Structure formats: C-alpha cells, structure tokens
Amino acid sequence: MTVENTQNARDFKNFDEAAAYILQLLSKQIGINSLFIAKNDSQINQIVKVHNANKELVKEGSSMPLSQSFCSLSINHGPTALVIEDVSENELTRSMKIAANYRHGTFVGVPVYYNDGAIYGTICGLDDQYYGLTKEQLSTFEMMSTLLTYVLELEKANEQIQTLTAPIVPVTKGVAIVPVIGEITAPRAQVIIDHVLEKCSKEPMEYLIIDVSGVLQINSVVGEYLLKLVNILKVIGVTPVITGIQPFMALKVPHFADALKDVLIEANLESALKQLGFVLIKECKEKSDPL
Structure with a gap:
C-alpha cells in the first residue's frame, strides 16, 4: 500500500466510506465479479455496499429475508470463510430460489462481528460462473472481516464520544x-x-x-x-x-x-x-x- 493510499485510508468519515474502500482493495486481489457487504438484523439481509466488476450481480440497497440469502449460510458456518463453488449443485444452496440467478456460480462469505460477538452481517464474493479461490484469498476475506469489526467499533466509539x-x-x-x-x-x-x-x-x-x-x-x-x-x-x-x-x-x-x-x-x-x-x-x- 502506498503512502497516498495509507493517507486515504485514514480519512474515512464513516463506516460506509471504509466499507467501499475495503471492497475496492479486495477487488484488486480477488477477481470474483461481485464483492459486497451485507447487514442483517436476524430477519432481513440488506446489501449496504457493493463492488461489481463486469456485471451487476448484486444491487446496493437491495434486501431480502435473511433465511433466503446466501449470507445466512455464511453466518451459520461461523467465523471462517464459507466457499460454495457451484451454487446450483451444492446441497446447501441448490434448493434456494436465489441460486437460479447465478447458474453454476461461486459464493464465498465471512461473517462480520462486533467486539461483543454480536453479528453485524457478512462480507461476501459472488459470481455467476465458477471462480477458484486460493487459501491466501480466503485468508484475505477473513482478514477484511476483522478489519470491518475494528471500523465498526471505532465508529461506535466516535458516536459515544460525540454524544458525551x-x-x-x-x-x-x-x-x-x-x-x-x-x-x-x-x-x-x-x-x-x-x-x-x-x-x-x-x-x-x-x-x-x-x-x-x-x-x-x-x-x-x-x-x-x-x-x-x-x-x-x-x-x-x-x-x-x-x-x-x-x-x-x-x-x-x-x-x-x-x-x-x-x-x-x-x-x-x-x-x-x-x-x-x-x-x-x-x-x-x-x-x-x-x-
């Protein structure tokens, strides 16, 4: 990361700006078509930030019941990266209605937590064709999830300071x-x-x-x-x-x-x-x- 990029990383005004930067950074290392961050309240899964490369597979601001989303599978899987190489064939996803939109595509997701262990949502990658992920790339996803946790806690602390x-x-x-x-x-x-x-x-x-x-x-x-x-x-x-x-x-x-x-x-x-x-x-x- 250059000095200029490091300086930009320090200038985030809120979580949204940091999230957008993290997705851009992740896209330079991982060529999967769509990278996104979703927030959920245990009922609804809302897409808060998206980086689409070639196709708009995921729309920013869209939402759906959490139980019908791929993100719910990632949350149930736990803190390590969940990889589904073919959403049309995998037993976890083939019966889900949403899977039909992505043919033989690949999904990867990692939960994003608050420091107290509560779930914020997920950081995910999605493509409508097979995309192979290396161990290093999966490790990067997990690292970005941890980084988002720090950003969330910093924003929460800043709000508390402003209130005080x-x-x-x-x-x-x-x-x-x-x-x-x-x-x-x-x-x-x-x-x-x-x-x-x-x-x-x-x-x-x-x-x-x-x-x-x-x-x-x-x-x-x-x-x-x-x-x-x-x-x-x-x-x-x-x-x-x-x-x-x-x-x-x-x-x-x-x-x-x-x-x-x-x-x-x-x-x-x-x-x-x-x-x-x-x-x-x-x-x-x-x-x-x-x-």
Missing part, C-alpha cells in the same frame, strides 16, 4: 439542558439530534434548554441541523429554549435568528431558568466568633 460532548443534564422533572460544546460538524449535529430524541422518547420532557454558548463556529449547514432539532422537539411536544447565541452566529447565518422567532431565546442559562419559573438562591451564612 453534548450530554443531557436534568434540572428537574420535565426540564433538562443540552450544553453543546466545541466545533459542530454536520455528522456531529446529527448524532446530537439522535441522542436528544432517544432521551426524550424514554423520559417525559416539557422543556429542553439548548445552550450553544460553547460552540466554536457555526455555518449554514450546522444552523439547519439546529433548526431541525428545534422543529422536531416542537412536533414531539417538547418546548425548546435556546441560550448562548453569540453575535458571530447571527452574522454567519443571518436567517438563523429569524427562523427562531417563535422560540424562547435567552442570553444565558440563568435567565432561561428564570423564564421557566426557577429561582436561583445563594445562601451565605456568617458565623460570628463566640464572645
């Missing part, structure tokens, strides 16, 4: 604060939205204060995500309150404040809490020295 940088802090029953800190990118904004909606679906919420005083920069894309969050909260019956909007935000995204004209906006958390009926009391007890 915008925690939901309960104030009292039905009222919480989301302090958003640091640089907001579109992917991170979507993670925050998903996290907030998940929490709101589990716990009754009347007011959610979104504090953006710690945001380093904002652009039109990020502004749209924040507006999206505000609108979604309204739809599900949660009243959004925005605090900490800085002057540079209004300058960079002129329509931002106008779009929030029906939303309660306060300069800081203290004033927002007062508007919601909370009184912050500071007690100071002085103890005089005994005579």
Whole structure:
C-alpha cells in the first residue's frame, strides 16, 4: 500500500466510506465479479455496499429475508470463510430460489462481528460462473472481516464520544439542558439530534434548554441541523429554549435568528431558568466568633 493510499485510508468519515474502500482493495486481489457487504438484523439481509466488476450481480440497497440469502449460510458456518463453488449443485444452496440467478456460480462469505460477538452481517464474493479461490484469498476475506469489526467499533466509539460532548443534564422533572460544546460538524449535529430524541422518547420532557454558548463556529449547514432539532422537539411536544447565541452566529447565518422567532431565546442559562419559573438562591451564612 502506498503512502497516498495509507493517507486515504485514514480519512474515512464513516463506516460506509471504509466499507467501499475495503471492497475496492479486495477487488484488486480477488477477481470474483461481485464483492459486497451485507447487514442483517436476524430477519432481513440488506446489501449496504457493493463492488461489481463486469456485471451487476448484486444491487446496493437491495434486501431480502435473511433465511433466503446466501449470507445466512455464511453466518451459520461461523467465523471462517464459507466457499460454495457451484451454487446450483451444492446441497446447501441448490434448493434456494436465489441460486437460479447465478447458474453454476461461486459464493464465498465471512461473517462480520462486533467486539461483543454480536453479528453485524457478512462480507461476501459472488459470481455467476465458477471462480477458484486460493487459501491466501480466503485468508484475505477473513482478514477484511476483522478489519470491518475494528471500523465498526471505532465508529461506535466516535458516536459515544460525540454524544458525551453534548450530554443531557436534568434540572428537574420535565426540564433538562443540552450544553453543546466545541466545533459542530454536520455528522456531529446529527448524532446530537439522535441522542436528544432517544432521551426524550424514554423520559417525559416539557422543556429542553439548548445552550450553544460553547460552540466554536457555526455555518449554514450546522444552523439547519439546529433548526431541525428545534422543529422536531416542537412536533414531539417538547418546548425548546435556546441560550448562548453569540453575535458571530447571527452574522454567519443571518436567517438563523429569524427562523427562531417563535422560540424562547435567552442570553444565558440563568435567565432561561428564570423564564421557566426557577429561582436561583445563594445562601451565605456568617458565623460570628463566640464572645
């Protein structure tokens, strides 16, 4: 792998990009027509990424019942590569309806796991004619499966980190604060939205204060995500309150404040809490020295 390719490999933004790169890399070493990664939930098998060489034998985005797919056989086979040299003759596949689409073709598949052993799906190769696979090529399939596991876990860890940088802090029953800190990118904004909606679906919420005083920069894309969050909260019956909007935000995204004209906006958390009926009391007890 060249230095340039190595650098590209480090620049993946998400699992989809890494999956596409892995299939391209695999296609350079293995000449089987179609390479694909499928995800399943124990019921449905969905093709998430595909690399077709000469013919479109597998369509990206397609799905079918897991039990009717070749991928189910790979999962049942276990962590090592399952090779079916002729899907029309092999006892595992000849009675399957899908086998008729690939004549005397070859299938190879390896499960993709999470670190805890749960199944994500499979990484597979498929052709509509016989394709012989060497031990080295099968070992490569298994190695790519392991690599996908690392990518999945990295993405999961990144999502958890992004969520932790915008925690939901309960104030009292039905009222919480989301302090958003640091640089907001579109992917991170979507993670925050998903996290907030998940929490709101589990716990009754009347007011959610979104504090953006710690945001380093904002652009039109990020502004749209924040507006999206505000609108979604309204739809599900949660009243959004925005605090900490800085002057540079209004300058960079002129329509931002106008779009929030029906939303309660306060300069800081203290004033927002007062508007919601909370009184912050500071007690100071002085103890005089005994005579």
